Amino acid sequence: MSGQIIAAETLTDGVTLTCDVCVVGSGAGGATIAAGLCEAGLDVILLEEGGHHTRRDFDLQEQNAYPMLYQERGLRATDDGAITILQGRNVGGGTTINWTTCYRTPTRILRHWADRYGLDALAGDKLTPHFEAMESRLNIQEWPEELANENNRRLLEGCRALGYQVHAVKRNVRGCANSGYCGLGCPHDAKQGMLLTTIPDALSAGLRLIHHAQAVQLHHEGAKVTSLSARVKRPDAQTDTGAGFTVKAKVFVASGGAINSPALLLRSNINPNDLVGKHTLLHPVVAMPAIYEQAIEGWSGAPQSIASHQYVDRGPAMGFFMEAPPLQPMLAASGFYGFGKMQISFLSQLRHVGVMLAICVDGLSETTPGGTVYLRRDGRIGVSYPTTPALEEAFTFAHDVLARVTFAAGARRATTLHPMPLELRGPQDLPRLGERAYGPLAHSIFTAHQMGGCRMSADPKDGVVGPDHRVIGHDNLFVIDGSVLPTALGVNPSHTIYALAHRARPLVIDAARGA
Amino acid sequence: MKLSRRSALGLGLGGLAALTLGGVGVSLSRTVPRSPRAPLQALNAQQFAVLAAVADRVAPGDGKFPSAWELLVPEKIDANLAKAEPGLAVELGMGLLLLENALAAMVLDGELTTFTRLDAAGQDATLQRWQDSPMQLRRTIYKALNGLCTATYWSSPEIWPLVGYPGPGAHLGVKELP
Numbered sequence: 050m051s052g053q054i055i056a057a058e059t060l061t062d063g064v065t066l067t068c069d070v071c072v073v074g075s076g077a078g079g080a081t082i083a084a085g086l087c088e089a090g091l092d093v094i095l096l097e098e099g100g101h102h103t104r105r106d107f108d109l110q111e112q113n114a115y116p117m118l119y120q121e122r123g124l125r126a127t128d129d130g131a132i133t134i135l136q137g138r139n140v141g142g143g144t145t146i147n148w149t150t151c152y153r154t155p156t157r158i159l160r161h162w163a164d165r166y167g168l169d170a171l172a173g174d175k176l177t178p179h180f181e182a183m184e185s186r187l188n189i190q191e192w193p194e195e196l197a198n199e200n201n202r203r204l205l206e207g208c209r210a211l212g213y214q215v216h217a218v219k220r221n222v223r224g225c226a227n228s229g230y231c232g233l234g235c236p237h238d239a240k241q242g243m244l245l246t247t248i249p250d251a252l253s254a255g256l257r258l259i260h261h262a263q264a265v266q267l268h269h270e271g272a273k274v275t276s277l278s279a280r281v282k283r284p285d286a287q288t289d290t291g292a293g294f295t296v297k298a299k300v301f302v303a304s305g306g307a308i309n310s311p312a313l314l315l316r317s318n319i320n321p322n323d324l325v326g327k328h329t330l331l332h333p334v335v336a337m338p339a340i341y342e343q344a345i346e347g348w349s350g351a352p353q354s355i356a357s358h359q360y361v362d363r364g365p366a367m368g369f370f371m372e373a374p375p376l377q378p379m380l381a382a383s384g385f386y387g388f389g390k391m392q393i394s395f396l397s398q399l400r401h402v403g404v405m406l407a408i409c410v411d412g413l414s415e416t417t418p419g420g421t422v423y424l425r426r427d428g429r430i431g432v433s434y435p436t437t438p439a440l441e442e443a444f445t446f447a448h449d450v451l452a453r454v455t456f457a458a459g460a461r462r463a464t465t466l467h468p469m470p471l472e473l474r475g476p477q478d479l480p481r482l483g484e485r486a487y488g489p490l491a492h493s494i495f496t497a498h499q500m501g502g503c504r505m506s507a508d509p510k511d512g513v514v515g516p517d518h519r520v521i522g523h524d525n526l527f528v529i530d531g532s533v534l535p536t537a538l539g540v541n542p543s544h545t546i547y548a549l550a551h552r553a554r555p556l557v558i559d560a561a562r563g564a
Numbered sequence: 565m566k567l568s569r570r571s572a573l574g575l576g577l578g579g580l581a582a583l584t585l586g587g588v589g590v591s592l593s594r595t596v597p598r599s600p601r602a603p604l605q606a607l608n609a610q611q612f613a614v615l616a617a618v619a620d621r622v623a624p625g626d627g628k629f630p631s632a633w634e635l636l637v638p639e640k641i642d643a644n645l646a647k648a649e650p651g652l653a654v655e656l657g658m659g660l661l662l663l664e665n666a667l668a669a670m671v672l673d674g675e676l677t678t679f680t681r682l683d684a685a686g687q688d689a690t691l692q693r694w695q696d697s698p699m700q701l702r703r704t705i706y707k708a709l710n711g712l713c714t715a716t717y718w719s720s721p722e723i724w725p726l727v728g729y730p731g732p733g734a735h736l737g738v739k740e741l742p
Contacts, residue, residue, distance in 0.1 A: 112719035115715075116644060124652060124712075130703075379715050388623075396727060429649060468695035
């Protein structure tokens with residue numbers, strides 16, 4: 050059975066569509082679950098707010114890619130503007146624009162979830178077959194260390210010089226040309242994101258994929274969700290056309306990610322335990338750019354292929370892991386808080402600029418509870434992320450470590466991303482890092498990993514979904530995406546979401562067949 | 565970027581909000597106008613003029629690097645905002661008016677004129693004050709405006725050869741997959 054790719058604007062305004070299962074969101078969770086449902090013979094509609102783009106649309110220009118492929122045209126941020134939120138909005142979601150790094154969920158995290166949230170169902174090796182299945186489907190393999198680009202090589206060499214733990218990462222690519230443009234859409238169809246894997250799987254098994262369709266509200270009668278209303282979005286903008294439609298299904302699955310899924314539930318007045326949107330975790334990222342004598346050309350080569358977990362577990366303190374970003378001009382510049390000559394003098398040497406990231410692990414302690422997704426008065430989504438002393442301590446320590454690794458890697462000079470950057474000329478300048486404040490709106494902070502907000506817990510009074518992904522109190526509503534993660538992971542989250550969605554396939558199939 | 569007035573109120577800055585709203589009227593007649601080179605789609609003329617003044621300071625040009633104005637940065641931002649959720653342009657526009665506001669600047673900073681009427685050094689000093697302001701709202705507005713101007717400027721292909729960036733050309737139009 051062959052499926053259909055449908056532009057929402059071609060639907061008759063006000064039409065009602067019916068299916069067995071309606072999945073909202075086509076990223077790591079939504080596409081993986083949709084493929085399993087279609088292959089089981091269920092009639093599935095998959096709604097995606099963004100557009101359906103292929104490699105022919107990827108012109109690799111930052112000025113076009115971010116508005117086309119990212120939430121809020123690349124302008125999403127926390128309420129105070131302090132944390133820039135990079136998040137996909139397209140068919141394939143984050144997997145179309147992520148940097149392809151894949152990790153299994155760390156054992157210590159699974160153990161913590163079992164201890165704190167009763168998630169024995171995920172503990173030990175219970176997720177192993179699901180990791181293996183997705184590793185096979187997405188060709189997740191270690192990227193050879195010798196293929197690391199210069200920016201990643203600096204991270205490798207700096208960590209090795211200091212005796213830090215460091216390793217090559219696994220990536221979901223097949224025939225990767227090492228171009229360096231993962232974040233702008235893969236021009237070679239090498240990235241094994243949902244766009245090229247589970248979505249085609251689902252389409253070949255009958256999926257109806259409707260793009261530019263925003264799920265607005267789930268309508269429910271008691272415990273049963275009966276329908277979903279959707280808005281049609283303009284193909285060339287993130288605004289409404291004014292048209293809409295309805296989907297009636299036996300089962301609904303929210304897979305819009307850790308910001309949009311909580312928002313959908315809140316718009317639908319579904320809020321078990323008053324926890325929807327709470328404990329939103331962002332893996333807040335701080336960065337340190339540096340100038341090297343040799344050319345780095347960080348825009349070229351797999352953007353992320355080396356990582357260090359030296360400080361991922363700091364006991365009661367907030368840990369962080371270190372990775373590297375791609376360095377096309379706009380992304381490199383966007384970290385700079387200062388303006389005028391300050392920007393130009395550093396970025397004019399872009400060929401020699403390397404950047405290392407420290408990605409902080411929130412949610413593992415009450416001292417770093419994360420933030421909140423909520424609805425603003427005008428209906429738009431708000432994300433608040435208050436600072437805590439533990440967060441500021443982690444940012445401070447991370448700057449010190451990043452500077453040590455940077456200079457161990459041979460940097461000539463490094464800079465912080467404060468409004469008045471602190472320029473460091475060598476390890477002897479490290480004590481000067483104490484001259485600056487650390488925290489939101491004190492320096493640049495990013496997030497590329499959004500998690501939490503619909504926490505999974507075995508205790509029906511302590512979560513939004515149970516271990517079967519079913520929303521507490523709603524028999525035919527599931528959440529399958531990064532929002533169910535009770536804590537941040539300390540690794541890039543996509544593979545955890547793939548595995549959870551793969552595990553959830555029979556649970557949703559049974560629900561649809563039993564309905 | 566989100567320019568949340570709730571944040572300001574949370575810091576006990578309700579008085580600032582009232583003051584700035586009152587000051588908008590004062591600012592209206594004193595903004596130095598700029599002529600957009602494309603029809604405005606999201607911002608009004610006054611907001612555009614303030615945005616252009618900010619962009620001038622973010623990337624003033626130096627002989628080698630073009631200015632933000634030369635690269636049509638304010639017009640590009642306006643066009644981008646027009647395709648985003650409408651609330652974004654509303655909030656950004658409010659932030660621009662707060663920056664321009666003469667009455668608030670006079671009371672809070674001892675500054676006697678609007679942002680667009682300051683000379684370059686005065687505008688730089690104002691932006692620096694906003695970077696480090698004890699008022700969160702000002703830091704938020706600065707970060708949003710600087711971020712938009714910076715991102716729009718550095719994403720312009722005209723910049724690529726100046727920083728040694730070859731652009732993606734070698735990876736476009738691939739017919740055969742590797």
